[in-house]
Amino acid sequence: MVSKRPPDTALLAARAGRYREYAPPPALRRHFSRLWSNTLHDGPPAAVAIVPDGYCDLLWMDGRLDVAGPDRTAAFPAIRPGSTIIGARFAPGAAASWLRTPLSALVGLSVPLAEIGRRDTSEFEARLRDCPDPETAAALFGRLLEEAACDEDEPARDAALIFAAADSGRPASSLPDRLGMSERQLRRRCHHHFGYGAKTLERIRRFQRFLDLCRRSDTMSLARIALEAGFADQAHMTREVGALSTLTPALILDQLGMREEVSG
Incomplete structure (x- = not known):
């Protein structure tokens, strides 16, 4: 169950457990930007904040x-x-094709893959349930994705260009001219591949630049x-970070940040 109601305090997902991410193998790089896993800490349950990043993920959990x-x-x-969550982050432009679903239909939702209708879901789940431990499951998860990728089309190139433009920090208002699209075409493509418009994507990617600077600071x-x-x-x-995460920049x-490690 996913709640949108902010708790009094929350830990970012990367701090709530042992989070690791790595580049996918060559056969998957067209379709996925990262593979990752996160094993949450034992002990009293903490509120975990999953913050927006402009991506859609496929998860194996529970x-x-x-x-x-x-x-x-x-x-x-x-x-x-x-618990351990194993994930694959779709590359820009890949998710809508892979899932046969516009991402505008999935905004803010966590949906069983079986409900989306991929034929191979039951077989994949059965094979993953047979794994004796999370490490084995993560390795099999990657192999199953490689098998499925053989039948997938190339991701939409215009989606990758839109994402790169939003990631560059340039104003979203300049996107139609740079991409040779009308504003209406750009809006339609953004909603199909990202779930929302170019300005929202730009805000979210700026927020992610803020997070990256915090990690390196x-x-x-x-x-x-x-x-x-x-x-x-x-x-x-402060306004933007609060609106997107419910947390303060501080x-x-x-x-x-690296302040604790440096001071120790």
């Missing part, structure tokens, strides 16, 4: 394959302490991070 659709704001799923001030990430100023960053910097 004996079932789920699709985590793109988010506009943070989600707070109920996840058992000690040991001495950078919040005001400097705001400018480096592409916000107008620190107040703008709290996120405390969770992700």
Whole structure:
């Protein structure tokens, strides 16, 4: 179950467990940008914040394959302490084709893959349930995706260009001219491949630049991070970060930054 109601405090998913991500094998790189796993810490359950990143993920958790659709704001799923989630992050433009579903239909949702109608879902789930441990399941998960990828079309190239443009920090208003599309065509393609429009995607990718700067920061001030990430100023960053994550920039910097490691 996924809740959109923010708890009093929450841990970003990367801090709530042992999170690892790695590049997919060559056969999957057209369709997936990252493979990853996250084993949550044991102990009292903590509120876990899944923040928007502009992607859609395929997940193996609790004996079932789920699709985590793109988010506009943070989600707070109920996840058992000690459980392991194995995931594959779709490359821009790949998810809608792979799932035979426009991502606008999956915004803010976590949906069993079986409900979307892929024929191979039951077989994949049965084989993954037979794995004795998460490491074996992660290896098999990757192999099953490679098998499925053989029958998939190339991801939409225009979606990759739209994503790269949003990731560059350039204004979304310049996208139609740069991509040779009308505003209406761009809006339709964005909703199909990302679930929302270009301006929302741009906001989310700027927020992700903020998170990346926090991960690499040991001495950078919040005001400097705001400018480096592409916000107008620190107040703008505080509003945007709060709207997208429900957390403050200072709290996120405390969770992700290098200050503790450096001071120790």
